[in-house]
Each structure stands twice: as structure tokens, then as C-alpha cells.
Amino acid sequence: MFRCAVCQAHSQKSLCYGCQSLIQEPTNPCQICAKPLNQADGICGECRSDPPNFSQTICAAIYEPPVSLWVQQLKFGGRMDRARIMAEALLEPISKVDHNIPILPVPLHPKRLKSRGYNQAYEIAKIICKKQQRPLLADVLIRTKNTAMQAELLEKQRAANVRAAFVVNKEIAHKKVIVLDDVMTTSQTLRSVSGCLIKAGVEEVIGAVFARTSG
Template sequence: MANAPLVVVAPCSYHDGVGEYVAAMKYQGQFAILHALVTALIERLEALEAEGIVERPQVLLPVPLHSSRLRERGFNQAWIIAKTLSQRLQIPLVDDAVMRVANTRPQAGLTGKQRRRNLEGAFTLKRHFHYQRVAIIDDVVTTGTTANALAKLFESRYIHVQVWCLARAEAPHLRD
């Protein structure tokens, strides 16, 4: 299981015009595009389910922010996306299973190597977690560093992980 590639489901490319809207959500709290992007994600998920490529998870888990970053920003865009998906798909949202225990630097602008180092030991999974299929929810996946750091926590307990995001940012220059 640990060697299997992480399944990332995204309906859009960050660099094909969606990036400015995702950034506006994350940095300015402008969620006007949220409904359209969540609808696109749901359509993508349903198509992949119909092909037998993905199986619906038991719970949705938003990527957590450190408490100081949450206070600074005032919201967690991953939680808002997860809440919207939870309501639309009738899948429970669990927002207290994973904690960000290290107040890391923002990942934007870091190389792939710096991103991996930045997130070492950043997350912890609570001891009692009884689900076997989870979807980690985030706004955008670039190098996959955050998703992989979280997935390792679950995979060490033999829990199947998918990552659902609004956009995928292809960034080959960050793979050093």
C-alpha cells in the first residue's frame, strides 16, 4: 500500500485560468467560484466512480491549518470546500482527526525539496480513527507534498487515501 501512487482527483488545471480564482479564495476569502468548482469536482468524481477508478470514501478530511495561521487568515479554505462537498455528497466531514502541530512556512514559493523539509512532522493523527477510506480535501495540489505528508499518517494504519482538490498545479520545476 505504501508504494501505491496517491490518487489525486482534480477537475481543473490551476494554470488553465482557474488559478486566479483559487488564489482569490485562499488569500482574499472570495468564494464566488466555489459552487462551480465543487460541481466540476463532483462531476469528475462521478465519472471516475462509474469507471471503477475511485471508490467513495467514508469521510472527508480538510487539510488542517495551524491554529495561528487560522487566526491570521480567519478561515480554512480546505474546510469550506470540504463542508460544501460533505453537504452535496452526504459524506461526513471530520475536522478533528488530523492536527497541524507545527506552524510551518507557507508552501508557496518553496522548491519541492524545501516543501518536503518544511512539512516534516507537521501533522499528527489522533489515536482512535476508525475509518478505512478517506478523502483529504484541499484547494490545490502542486507537488503533492502536503497530500503525501498526510497520506503517510493514514497509510501507516492501512487506511486508503484519496486527495480531492479543486485544481492541480503542474509544477515540474519544483521536483528537485
């Protein structure tokens, strides 16, 4: 017998029907970065003026309560049941991508990983890969900069700070890779990871995030 992870009602999935309906998909997502737009089938201003090096972003939810709370509970509260909710929300959209294409969770800086004890993106990716029998690229990238002080930096410095914050650790045999993170606020992290993978010979990077901020 299973129970809904949020309201404890009987449920075969992590979320009952009612709690599932609390997950709002982005309306009119930008075709590249999934930012919600006013019109359908559009590309946002940022992707127009500075085209990303990834082809699209799969996104399950808008970063608003209660979704934002679940994200924080996983990231800061060790709530692994929240990773299951996020993975289940991403299963259907990611299943549309060929099953030979691996998922690469965005790595944490080794110091951050040590203090937190787990990487939330890895926890989500692990569940999806197991369900879809999809390869998981777990230790291919190393995060070389600790971007913990992000909030205190000016916007320009912040972009430069995230840029080149990853290095490839292993040879990558795949031509296409799905890069997965829990939340996407700007496309900067995904651009940075993507640039690193493309340099290493990857031809197409597809982003996948559980939640996207609307701003």
C-alpha cells in the same frame, strides 16, 4: 434567479456554460498524482521513482488563469462563492468514490487559521459532503508546523519541513479516506497527510484537489 459567479449571466449553477468551459481538466493525468503528462494512462517520473502512499488523485482543473485567480480569491480574499465553484467542479469526479468514504480537508496551522478566519479546503469539502451526504472529517488532524516560510527554503529543506507536519488528533474509524486540498503543487503535503493517516490505521488515502499545477 441565480447568476454566474464570474460573469453574472443567468445560470442555474455557480458557473454559466461559457465560464464552465474555462476550467481546463488536466490532460493525460498521472494515474497517481494527476500531474499532466504527454501520454495517456501513464505514471509520472516522480511517482515511479518514489511511489506515493496515496492511491490516486482526483483533480478538476489545471492551475492556470482564471482558475488560479479563483483559488487566490478564496484563499486570500475571503471569496466564499469561489469555494462553491471548486466544490461543484469536484462533485462529479468525487461522486464515483463510495459515498461512505469521508472527506478530510487538509488543515491549516492553528495560527494561520486564526489569521485567515477560515480554511479554504474545509469550505470546499463542506459543500461536497453536504451535497453527497458524505462524512466530513474536520478536526481529525492538527497541523503542527507553520509552513508559511516554504518559499524561502531550499527544495530539500522544504520537503523535510512539510514532512511530519501533521498529527492525528482523534481515532479514525474509516479504512479509506479522501484528503482534499484546494491546490496541489507537489505531492509533498498529500504524502505527509497520508503517512499520518496510514500510521493511524487508514488503509487507503485518495487525494482530491480542485487544481493541479502542471509543472
